[in-house]
Amino acid sequence: MINVYVQHETARCEELAEQIRGILTQAMPAVEKVTGLAMPDRVTVELVDVDGLAAAWSAFTRRQAERDTAGLDLTEWQRKRVASLPLAARWAARKVGMSEEYTLIANSAGRPSTLIIPEALDRLGLTTPDQLCALLVRALAQQAQVAACEGSLVPPPVWPVIRPGRDVAELVSHAHAQWTSDQATPLILGKPVARDRRRRQGTFLETVIGLFEVGLAKQRARATTLVDQAMAAVGPDRFNHVWTVDGLLPTLDELRQPVSWIRRLPA
Known part of the structure; x- marks a missing residue:
């Protein structure tokens, strides 16, 4: 089942929603074929504005924090830090939401949902059919990851707080989604799609964040x-154990030495 929800029903958003439905229908079989992962029984994409993204991301962060800290004996400082996470998430979404291609969350039942701000697609140069297809394939790959790991790894936990670039679950999820797009998009369109993010003038905050993201970019690479x-050496079936076997995520050191991690993959 494919659900595409439109928060603000404008003619443009309705047109984009229909375009997304069509692309998802075409893309889902290709994503399952190249990844070896089953799509969730319900694929959901929500078209929101910045306020909608902030509210959804804050609520998701609250749910994740409650899950991640259940049964833990936290100090007073830790309890205050956990309590502050939803507000911090709302603030961050408002400030940088227009710079994101999409945002992955899970609802209270653990079902994944991809949040997209239509205006952000315009700003990032991702509105052409080819670029939108490549983006949605990445989103589908991450929704398949959520289904495979039952939400234990993707979206990543929010507690304890991990510095950007050191959250291995996020790094592997992102890299796997990009690999999927590289493999599946040509099956859908008959050609590869080069990533062509539009050069733009960011806000001061986005410029500062961009400086910190230099390290994140290296880790993502x-x-x-x-x-x-790993895919070239052992293929998707063996790689997919990462979503289901506890402790199989690579370490930060193994990101620098992929061969040592590949040897750990179960047969």
């Missing part, structure tokens, strides 16, 4: 290399 090498 390492994760991409790891996924590419």
Whole structure:
């Protein structure tokens, strides 16, 4: 089942929603074929504005924090830090939401949902059919990851708080989604799609965040290399154990040495 929800029913959003439904219908079989993962029984994409993204991300963060801290004996400082996470998430979504291609969350039942701000697609140059297809394939791959790991790894936990670039679950999820797009998009369109993010003037905050993301970009490049090498060496079926076997995520050191991690993959 494919659900595409439109928060604000404008003619443009309704047109985009129909376009997304069509692409998802075409893309789902290709994503399942190249990944070896089953799609969730319900694929959901929500078209929201910045306020809608902030509210959804805050609520998701609250649910994740409650799940991640259940049964833990937290200190007073830790309890205050956990309590502050939903507000911090709302603030962050408002500030950088327009810079994101999409945002993956899970609802209270653990079902994945991909949030997209239509205006952000315009700003990032991702509104052409080819670019939108590549984006939606990445989103589908991550929804398949959620189904495979039953939400234990993707979306990543929010507690304890991990610095950007050191959250291996996020790095592997992102790299696997990009690998899937590289493999599946040509099956759908008959040609590869080069990523062509539009050069833009960011806000001061986005510029500052961009400086911090230099390290994140390096780690994501390492994760991409790891996924590419693993897929070439052992294929999707063995790679997919990462979503179901406890403790199989690579370490930060293994991101630099993919061969050592590949040896750990079960047969």
